[in-house]
Amino acid sequence: MTARVHRPPLPRRWWRARRDHGLYMLRELTVLPLLFFVGCLIGALAALAQGEAAWQGWLGWMQRPWVLGLNTLALVASLFHAFTFFALMPQIVPPGAIDRRRPGVWIAAQWVLFGLVTGALWWLLAV
Amino acid sequence: MRTRRLQIQRFRPEQDATPVWEQYEVPCANETSVLDALIWVKEHRDSSLAFRWSCRMGICGSCGFSVDGEPTLGCHAFVRDYADGLRIAPLPYFPVQKDLMVDMTKFLEHLSAVMPYMIRSEPSGAHPLEQTPAQLARYKQFAGCINCGLCYAACPQFGLNEEFLGPAAIALAHRYNLDSRDQGTRARLTVLNQARGVWSCTFVGSCSRVCPKRVEPAAAVNQSKLSAVIGGLRGWLRPTVTDGPEPEGARR
Numbered sequence: 001m002t003a004r005v006h007r008p009p010l011p012r013r014w015w016r017a018r019r020d021h022g023l024y025m026l027r028e029l030t031v032l033p034l035l036f037f038v039g040c041l042i043g044a045l046a047a048l049a050q051g052e053a054a055w056q057g058w059l060g061w062m063q064r065p066w067v068l069g070l071n072t073l074a075l076v077a078s079l080f081h082a083f084t085f086f087a088l089m090p091q092i093v094p095p096g097a098i099d100r101r102r103p104g105v106w107i108a109a110q111w112v113l114f115g116l117v118t119g120a121l122w123w124l125l126a127v
Numbered sequence: 128m129r130t131r132r133l134q135i136q137r138f139r140p141e142q143d144a145t146p147v148w149e150q151y152e153v154p155c156a157n158e159t160s161v162l163d164a165l166i167w168v169k170e171h172r173d174s175s176l177a178f179r180w181s182c183r184m185g186i187c188g189s190c191g192f193s194v195d196g197e198p199t200l201g202c203h204a205f206v207r208d209y210a211d212g213l214r215i216a217p218l219p220y221f222p223v224q225k226d227l228m229v230d231m232t233k234f235l236e237h238l239s240a241v242m243p244y245m246i247r248s249e250p251s252g253a254h255p256l257e258q259t260p261a262q263l264a265r266y267k268q269f270a271g272c273i274n275c276g277l278c279y280a281a282c283p284q285f286g287l288n289e290e291f292l293g294p295a296a297i298a299l300a301h302r303y304n305l306d307s308r309d310q311g312t313r314a315r316l317t318v319l320n321q322a323r324g325v326w327s328c329t330f331v332g333s334c335s336r337v338c339p340k341r342v343e344p345a346a347a348v349n350q351s352k353l354s355a356v357i358g359g360l361r362g363w364l365r366p367t368v369t370d371g372p373e374p375e376g377a378r379r
Contacts, residue, residue: 004140005222005230010286015129017219021283076331088330092353124145 027084030077037074040067086110128154132212136177138223146212146223149173155206156378161191161213162201165227186340188275191218192227198280198337200328218280221290234276237292241300241318246311256308266305268308269298271340271349278334278344284327291327292319294334294344301347313358320355328352 011071015021040062047058061067087112090103138146151172153164169176181187183202191199193216195209206213221229270296278294279285283292300319304312311335319325326350335345 003224005224006138006140006146006220008146008219008282010220012281014286018281018333018335020333021331023273024283026331027331073375088345088349091343092331092349094350094353123222 023084027081028080028123033070033074033077036070040071128156131155131164133168133211134212134280135165135168135227136216137176137226139175140225143245144168152172153206159206160202161192161194161199161206161215165201165215171213172334177225186273187326191215192211193219193280200275200276200277200339203339217278220280220282220286221276231276233289234279234293234295236297238274238299240292241296242297242311242315243286245306245309246314247304248310248366251308258307264305265307266302269302269305269342272298272342273340275339277339281337282308283331283334284329288323288327290323290340292324294348297325297328297351298342298347301351306347306349312354315374316355316358325352325355345369
């Protein structure tokens with residue numbers, strides 16, 4: 001005869017049990033404002049295809065306060081996601097590829113690279 | 128001697144329909160571990176209290192519990208650090224057999240599924256297989272696992288799906304895949320490159336945080352993802368090239 005066991009159900013709010021699970025859920029939630037931003041970009045392409053009037057309409061729509069607010073949230077969310085991703089990167093690379101005893105150096109290097117690429121793109125768009 | 132209040136989750140399958148909490152006042156000194164406190168309860172208050180333990184020094188991996196919601200080894204945690212008392216429960220995500228004892232059958236099945244032994248496609252010959260210190264250093268960290276199961280108790284993906292191979296099993300597979308003497312990477316990647324393998328991991332990272340031996344299973348899982356992709360691409364580009372025996376031939 002097999003002894004009876006208790007199988008604890010996974011609580012619906014399981015992520016509240018541990019702080020790092022809560023942070024993980026926050027990381028995954030960053031996709032929602034980013035979805036809105038991607039929708040805006042697709043809208044921009046559609047407006048470009050339709051002509052100047054549609055493009056001007058899209059520009060006006062993008063300047064509405066709630067749209068600006070949601071896109072600011074998307075920017076903050078993507079920076080937070082990048083922060084978590086950069087912090088995890090030293091664990092992903094194969095052993096021996098980097099000195100994993102100094103993860104801070106590699107995290108800082110990624111932010112520097114990120115800053116350089118962002119700066120270059122900004123310069124290209126501004127010129 | 129001061130005392131601390133221990134709340135222990137009890138489950139006696141012959142009498143409890145669901146787990147219940149019981150409270151004990153335990154005398155404790157500065158060096159009293161959580162495991163020592165549980166042993167005191169068993170010796171002085173209730174001899175029917177069930178929990179596993181053996182070495183008391185973080186080697187055997189038997190005394191994994193959830194202490195205030197944190198998967199930890201009873202011999203690694205000290206009562207002095209819990210000024211407001213402790214809540215001790217069995218490891219989450221595992222079926223509870225009795226009190227603090229959990230059924231680790233699935234965990235053991237996952238460990239054996241990844242072929243955690245040396246696989247050779249050709250005999251090593253009369254001489255022992257040699258290894259340089261640098262070759263040893265590549266996998267040594269991942270060889271430190273004591274099979275305590277804390278990483279599974281911290282992994283919500285295992286909580287959602289117990290068929291997920293899980294952190295310790297994948298770390299063990301990675302340990303052998305990185306070993307210069309082993310030739311079983313291809314066979315193991317066949318197991319790891321499945322939905323229930325490395326791709327069920329969403330890099331929560333809690334497994335590495337709770338690991339008492341600093342094995343960093345999250346690193347092993349995500350490095351294995353990279354190996355699985357590279358191995359898959361190699362097989363797709365050059366299907367005739369093999370770097371080890373077929374999975375069928377890998378069985379002992």
